[in-house]
Amino acid sequence: VSATFGLKPMNANAQIEIAKAIEVGRFLPGRIAQNVGKFLKGRLRARGDVEEGFALEDFDLSLGATPTDTAIRLHKGRLFTDDDFDTIHIEKVYVNARQSNAIFDGKVDLLHQDLDLRIEGNFPDLDVWLKKFELPAFVQSAGGGSVIIIKGPINKPLINITTSLAGIPCIDTLRLVDSQIADGVLDIRRMTSAGLGGELSGSGR
Numbered sequence: 001v002s003a004t005f006g007l008k009p010m011n012a013n014a015q016i017e018i019a020k021a022i023e024v025g026r027f028l029p030g031r032i033a034q035n036v037g038k039f040l041k042g043r044l045r046a047r048g049d050v051e052e053g054f055a056l057e058d059f060d061l062s063l064g065a066t067p068t069d070t071a072i073r074l075h076k077g078r079l080f081t082d083d084d085f086d087t088i089h090i091e092k093v094y095v096n097a098r099q100s101n102a103i104f105d106g107k108v109d110l111l112h113q114d115l116d117l118r119i120e121g122n123f124p125d126l127d128v129w130l131k132k133f134e135l136p137a138f139v140q141s142a143g144g145g146s147v148i149i150i151k152g153p154i155n156k157p158l159i160n161i162t163t164s165l166a167g168i169p170c171i172d173t174l175r176l177v178d179s180q181i182a183d184g185v186l187d188i189r190r191m192t193s194a195g196l197g198g199e200l201s202g203s204g205r
Helices: 032-033 125-131
Strands: 002-007 010-024 039-050 052-062 072-075 078-081 087-097 099-110 116-123 141-153 158-168 170-184 185-193 199-203
Touching: 010 052, 125 141
Parallel strands: none
Antiparallel strands: 002 010, 010 039, 039 052, 052 072, 052 078, 072 087, 078 087, 087 099, 099 116, 116 141, 141 158, 158 170, 170 185, 185 199
8 A cells, every 4th residue: 555645625545455366255146256256456545635536546446255366347437526525426437247248437426316428339248247246138248339327316227228139049139229117117118130040129018
């Protein structure tokens, strides 16, 4: 750990290196610790002041099931707040989860418990992650160009999804052009598929 501090205005600039993985399982949700891992390693920089705000940047953090394993890696981008952490801005943070890759952008309003996030990515091993979290693995992958928009209350957000799903029994590939998850219900307003020997389009929930 290396750090510098100032008083007028109050500011800080700290570089933290976690060269040897540390166990953080007690700080994580149980399902994350069990299915992803509880050992954290990597680096991050925290800097800013009370007038302009604080940021976590230049980070490269990994979480895994063992001290040498990497199940999920967060890197690039930055996390920023200018209102005493009432709102956290997520700016182009890259997430690698085994073969899957995504970029997170948006903000989390902790004061009003509200989300506004955009996720773009490619998820070739989606079925592996669905099984890890004991969810129905009815697809094998979600292709490049997938976009997920999450808006609304943290405990009940609206999730809009545009993606191409592959490995679906009988159909194989399915393009979700316009779909939304609300209150735990998936509403497919437009979908297309070239499976079954022709073009299929429709909607459902």
